[in-house]
Amino acid sequence: MNRSVIRSSAREIIYKVYKRCLAESEAGQYLSDLNDVYKRTAEMTGKSVSTIRRIALEGQRNKGVFSTPGKHRAGRPRKDLDDFDLCAIRQKIQFFYTVKKIAPTLRNLLPVVREDLQFSGSREHLRKVLIKLGFKYRKCQSDRQALMEKPNIAAKREAYLEKIIENRNLPDDMRKDIIYLDESYVHTSYKLKKCWQSIDIHGIKENVSKGKRYIIIHAGSENGFVPNALLIFSGKNKNEDYHSEMNKNNFTKWVTEKLIPNVPKPSIIVMDNAPYHSVVRNKAPTSASKVSEIKLWLSENNIPFSDTTRKPNLLMLVKQHKPEPIYEIDDLLNKHGHTVVRLPPYHCDLNPIELVWGIAKQKIASRNVGSVDIKAVAEQAFQSISTNDWRNSCQHVMKIEREYYERGRTLYDDIERIIINLQDESSSTESSEDSQQTDDEDSPQNSDEDCSGVEYLDESIFDSD
CATH class of the missing domain: 1.10.10 (Arc Repressor Mutant, subunit A)
Structure with a gap:
């Protein structure tokens, strides 16, 4: 009671x-x-x-002093956002600019993602998600505010699409196969959430703990999985992200022993920006480097400097002459005739192997009944994935590529037109709505910004993903 x-x-x-x-x-x-x-x-x-x-x-x-503690609210239940949810939110923002011709704000974006994507978080949760995706709520030319994508992310997406679409448009005899690779994982407790059961037959029992984790790395194209490229090994760290189980040595060994021998034809290898995919060979000194290390790097690159030059000015010289990064794995694959193309940040929807992971994990869960060898079950699940599954996944990604490419042609023109049209309204209305939008879109984030045009954060802090 x-x-x-x-x-x-x-x-x-x-x-x-x-x-x-x-x-x-x-x-x-x-x-x-x-x-x-x-x-x-x-x-x-x-x-x-x-x-x-x-x-x-x-x-x-308490000597006559009374106090009532605050209510303990459970909080709004949140749906866990996976990579596909994040990509879908990004596409909704582009949809606002290119199709609806409306500048997206948290106020008008929130009901859309709740209805279409079953987003269950609050407006503050959505704001943090947008920041994670590389968006910033900034003042525009009309002193209005709108969600603007970081230019370095948009530029990387455009560069990726140009390379991929250019290859797709080549004649058959010149076109290279596009090989997608990625890592995933599965726990021994990975089972179906629901199953048919009765009073007498209880069905699948849910594990109390997640159990041992197995790391999976594989590659494939529209022709199916690369033969003999599957690697499954047990992880040792249950608490951290599964990427902590991978490192440069493990990944390089897999590429050398599993990928390269089974892809004899020169191909385009697509991978994401995981740290072990992007180990730089010609890494430039940083502020953490010693002065002697900075001077040695400058000397090796034939950059003149004085012996009396102090560290801040030496770092400025490094920044001015910093070369384009040369990745170790790119060198390895280039020697065998392959071309490495990296996915733009936060664009897992451009990798069809993500869809294949979903098919494989569904098969693993359906076969993980009772006490089984989860590694053997996973191997069987990958063997059962057909070329048609891969082809359908690639066709779906090609559709997304075309949408990104077509929207990219007019996206920033549409943004600019929306911003300019806002200037036609009265200044009093504009001032009132400016104040209201600032409150709605979290003014503390923008309180120290002063921009007369479209400006962005310092891109350098987003260079490494």
């Missing part, structure tokens, strides 16, 4: 009534014991005797 909360002010009044009744009893105005004082206070306040006892004890313990 739920009891209504008696606020601190009400408890303070009840305690004062109790003290008055107690004082009258001690002064001999009526013969009674302490229980009679509780009863008399309860009659005068309309509360139960047990409540009066509890309030009297609290008042004596």
